[in-house]
Amino acid sequence: MKTQISTSIFKVLFLFFLSSTILISCKNEEKKDSAEKITSEENSSSDNQKGKAVLKEAFHTDRDLGDNVDSPAIWHGKDGQNWLLATAKEGNAIIVYNAEDGSFIERFGESGDGEGAFSRPNGITVIDDFLLIVERDNRRVQVFQLPSFQPLGFFGDELLQKPYGISVSKTGENTFNAYVTDNYETPDEQVPPVEELGQRVHYFSFKIENDKVVGEHKKAFGDTEGEGILHKVESILIDEEMERLLIADEYSEQRNIKIYSPEGEFTGEIISNKYFDSEPxxxxxxxxxxxxxxxxxxxxxxxDYNKFExxxxxxxAHVGTFGGEITTNTDGVALTQKSYGDFENGAFFPVHDDGSVTAISWSDIAQALELKNNCE
Structure with a gap:
């Protein structure tokens, strides 16, 4: 009897020891897998950082976080003006700097919904001597004559819900096309169901005549199924010669740039999210x-790791990555290829952390990444 009991106890202890060993082994494997994953991610981040060229900014405009600066644009006037203009979302104004050295020139605008007033100006672009401002909370695109800032009216105010970005191309004398992103949301400020995302971009034509803007809505578009769905949109760029619309999708599960045709059809081309750790x-x-x-x-x-791809x-094809010494948390950017001041081949202008704009010489970017200095 004692022998049978001892044998039973031994079996129980053996099974307990065996199961404990297996459990510890599994946990160690999980820890190993987790450690390998973390190490892989860290190595990937380290590899990205090693490939980033860090460049010294040519200048940094005065900072005011209360303005909540969002997007810049460049204007080169016929009388030698070189202006850097930026939207101040909280300040409800346009701030004008000297694009040669970043010094302050003037501040234009006030809060309101009339001509010349703003409610959360966000997107901005310049074409010829016309300045276009997207106002998120006035739900419109307002147009001005430069350098006087004479208001020429607005368009889109009966269609746009929560507009952000804009890109414009010229079609003739004082006639243009405009593409405006519309990041409308559900009542609880979430991304709508995909079947409701068919109006993420609005396509307008407009002309300037008798000192007034006349706009026409052409269509609204956005895929509602497949890889071309535009979940969370803001930045947009029209490249007319290449027949491309580049549209950044900031949604956390996307983080890519989708390419549509100017007519609003998804081309199937995507700039992968492997280049974007955060938001494009x-x-x-x-x-x-x-x-x-x-x-x-x-x-x-x-x-933490602001960069430009x-x-x-x-x-x-991806050709390089760079960043500034101080520039971080960048929303909008602008670029000019014009030679002026100390910028022999133009300059790149990124917003810096909601309060200012910096400048990086294109010559410095081109040298660091072995790109073209100019088109000659």
């Missing part, structure tokens, strides 16, 4: 009209 934001174009070569420069917006204009 402002998009700029360096273009050479003679041979359609050039680059797309896109923001990967981050408080550069892609070949023709092939969409």
């Amino acid at each position: 934001e402002g998009i700029a174009l360096f273009e050479c009209k003679a041979d359609t070569s050039g680059y797309y420069i896109t923001t990967d917006q981050s408080d 550069v892609f070949d204009r023709k092939t969409l």
Whole structure:
């Protein structure tokens, strides 16, 4: 009897020891897998950081976080003006700086819904001597004559719900096309169901006549199924020569740039989220009209590791990554290829952390990434 009891106890102890050993082994494997995953992610981040060229900014405008600066634009006037203009979302104004050294020139606008007033100005662009401002909370695009800031009216106010970004192309004398992103949400401020995302971009034509803007809504578009769905939109760029609309999808599970045709059809091309650790934001174009070569420069917006990704204009191949010494948390960007002041081959202008704008010489970017200095 004692022998049977001892044998039973031994079996129980053996099974307990065996199961404990297996459990510990499994936990160690889980820890190992987790550690390998973390190490892999850290190595990937480290590899990305090693590939980032860090460049010294040429200038940094005065900072005011109360303005909540969002997006910049560049205007080169006929009388030698070189202006850097930026939207102040909370300040309900347009701030004008000297694009040669970043010094303050003037501040334009006030809160309101009349002509010349703003309610959360966000997107901004300049074409010829016309300035276009997207007002998120006035739900419209307002147009001004430069350099006087004479209001020429607005369009889109009966259609847009929560507009953000804008890109414009010229079609004739004082006639243009405009593409405006509309990031409308559900009542609880969530991304709507995919079947309701068919109006993420609005396509307008407009003309300036008798000092007034006359706009016409062409269509609204956005896929509601497949890879072309536009979940969370803000930045947009029209590249007319390449027949492309580059649209940044900031949704956390997307983080990519989808490419549509100017007519509003998804092309099937996507700039992958493997280049964006955070949110894809402002998009700029360096273009050479003679041979359609050039680059797309896109923001990967981050408080911790803000960077700018550069892609070949023709092939969409990734060609390099750069950042500024101080520039971080970038929303909008602008680029000029004009030679002026100390910028022999133009400059790149990113917003810096909601309060100011910096400038990085294109010559410095081109040298660091072995890109074209100019189109000659």
